[in-house]
Amino acid sequence: MLATAAASAEEDCPARFQKYGLFLQAKKSCGREAEYPLMKVMRACAKETPQETAIKLMDEGRREWARGLMRSSLGNMCTEVFAKLPPAADKRQNSRAK
Numbered sequence: 001m002l003a004t005a006a007a008s009a010e011e012d013c014p015a016r017f018q019k020y021g022l023f024l025q026a027k028k029s030c031g032r033e034a035e036y037p038l039m040k041v042m043r044a045c046a047k048e049t050p051q052e053t054a055i056k057l058m059d060e061g062r063r064e065w066a067r068g069l070m071r072s073s074l075g076n077m078c079t080e081v082f083a084k085l086p087p088a089a090d091k092r093q094n095s096r097a098k
Helices: 002-030 039-048 051-071 074-084 089-097
Strands: none
Touching: 002 039, 002 051, 002 074, 051 074
16 A cells, blocks of 8 residues: 555645646745645655756746736636645644634
Protein backbone atom coordinates (compact mmCIF):
# COMPACT_ATOMS: atom_id res chain seq x y z
CA MET A 1 0.00 0.00 0.00
CA LEU A 2 2.80 2.44 0.90
CA ALA A 3 4.62 1.71 -2.36
CA THR A 4 1.43 2.50 -4.28
CA ALA A 5 1.08 5.87 -2.54
CA ALA A 6 4.71 6.73 -3.31
CA ALA A 7 4.27 5.73 -6.95
CA SER A 8 1.10 7.82 -7.17
CA ALA A 9 2.91 10.86 -5.72
CA GLU A 10 5.72 10.45 -8.26
CA GLU A 11 3.19 10.26 -11.10
CA ASP A 12 1.55 13.47 -9.86
CA CYS A 13 4.84 15.38 -9.67
CA PRO A 14 4.86 16.64 -13.29
CA ALA A 15 1.36 18.09 -12.88
CA ARG A 16 2.33 19.54 -9.49
CA PHE A 17 5.37 21.29 -10.97
CA GLN A 18 3.19 22.77 -13.72
CA LYS A 19 0.67 24.02 -11.14
CA TYR A 20 3.51 25.44 -9.05
CA GLY A 21 4.87 27.32 -12.07
CA LEU A 22 1.38 28.69 -12.72
CA PHE A 23 1.11 29.73 -9.07
CA LEU A 24 4.49 31.49 -9.11
CA GLN A 25 3.56 33.45 -12.23
CA ALA A 26 0.15 34.37 -10.79
CA LYS A 27 1.76 35.47 -7.52
CA LYS A 28 4.18 37.71 -9.40
CA SER A 29 1.65 39.11 -11.89
CA CYS A 30 -1.12 39.64 -9.33
CA GLY A 31 1.22 41.15 -6.73
CA ARG A 32 -0.01 38.80 -4.03
CA GLU A 33 1.98 37.65 -1.03
CA ALA A 34 0.90 34.05 -0.76
CA GLU A 35 2.61 30.84 0.23
CA TYR A 36 2.05 27.77 -1.91
CA PRO A 37 -0.16 25.50 0.22
CA LEU A 38 1.40 22.24 -1.02
CA MET A 39 5.07 23.01 -0.33
CA LYS A 40 5.65 19.77 1.61
CA VAL A 41 4.47 17.79 -1.40
CA MET A 42 6.59 19.94 -3.73
CA ARG A 43 9.69 19.31 -1.63
CA ALA A 44 9.09 15.56 -1.90
CA CYS A 45 8.62 15.90 -5.66
CA ALA A 46 11.81 17.98 -5.90
CA LYS A 47 13.77 15.10 -4.39
CA GLU A 48 12.43 12.72 -7.03
CA THR A 49 12.56 15.00 -10.09
CA PRO A 50 15.71 16.15 -11.88
CA GLN A 51 16.13 19.94 -11.67
CA GLU A 52 16.16 20.40 -15.44
CA THR A 53 12.88 18.50 -15.78
CA ALA A 54 11.28 20.46 -12.93
CA ILE A 55 12.24 23.79 -14.51
CA LYS A 56 10.73 22.75 -17.86
CA LEU A 57 7.51 21.70 -16.15
CA MET A 58 7.29 24.97 -14.20
CA ASP A 59 7.84 26.88 -17.45
CA GLU A 60 4.86 25.00 -18.91
CA GLY A 61 2.79 26.31 -15.99
CA ARG A 62 3.97 29.86 -16.72
CA ARG A 63 3.00 29.43 -20.38
CA GLU A 64 -0.42 28.20 -19.25
CA TRP A 65 -0.77 31.48 -17.31
CA ALA A 66 0.15 33.48 -20.43
CA ARG A 67 -2.38 31.59 -22.59
CA GLY A 68 -5.09 32.15 -19.99
CA LEU A 69 -4.23 35.83 -19.78
CA MET A 70 -4.66 36.20 -23.54
CA ARG A 71 -8.17 34.75 -23.28
CA SER A 72 -9.16 36.62 -20.13
CA SER A 73 -8.24 39.62 -17.99
CA LEU A 74 -5.60 39.89 -15.29
CA GLY A 75 -8.26 40.28 -12.59
CA ASN A 76 -10.15 37.20 -13.72
CA MET A 77 -6.99 35.13 -13.97
CA CYS A 78 -5.84 36.18 -10.49
CA THR A 79 -9.22 35.32 -9.01
CA GLU A 80 -9.37 31.99 -10.81
CA VAL A 81 -5.88 30.78 -9.90
CA PHE A 82 -6.04 31.73 -6.23
CA ALA A 83 -9.58 30.33 -5.86
CA LYS A 84 -8.38 26.91 -7.08
CA LEU A 85 -5.65 26.64 -4.45
CA PRO A 86 -6.36 24.34 -1.51
CA PRO A 87 -6.22 26.03 1.89
CA ALA A 88 -2.80 26.15 3.51
CA ALA A 89 -2.08 23.39 6.03
CA ASP A 90 -1.69 25.81 8.96
CA LYS A 91 -5.03 27.46 8.13
CA ARG A 92 -6.76 24.05 8.08
CA GLN A 93 -5.28 23.20 11.49
CA ASN A 94 -6.31 26.57 12.94
CA SER A 95 -9.89 26.18 11.72
CA ARG A 96 -10.12 22.77 13.42
CA ALA A 97 -8.87 24.18 16.71
CA LYS A 98 -11.63 26.78 16.87
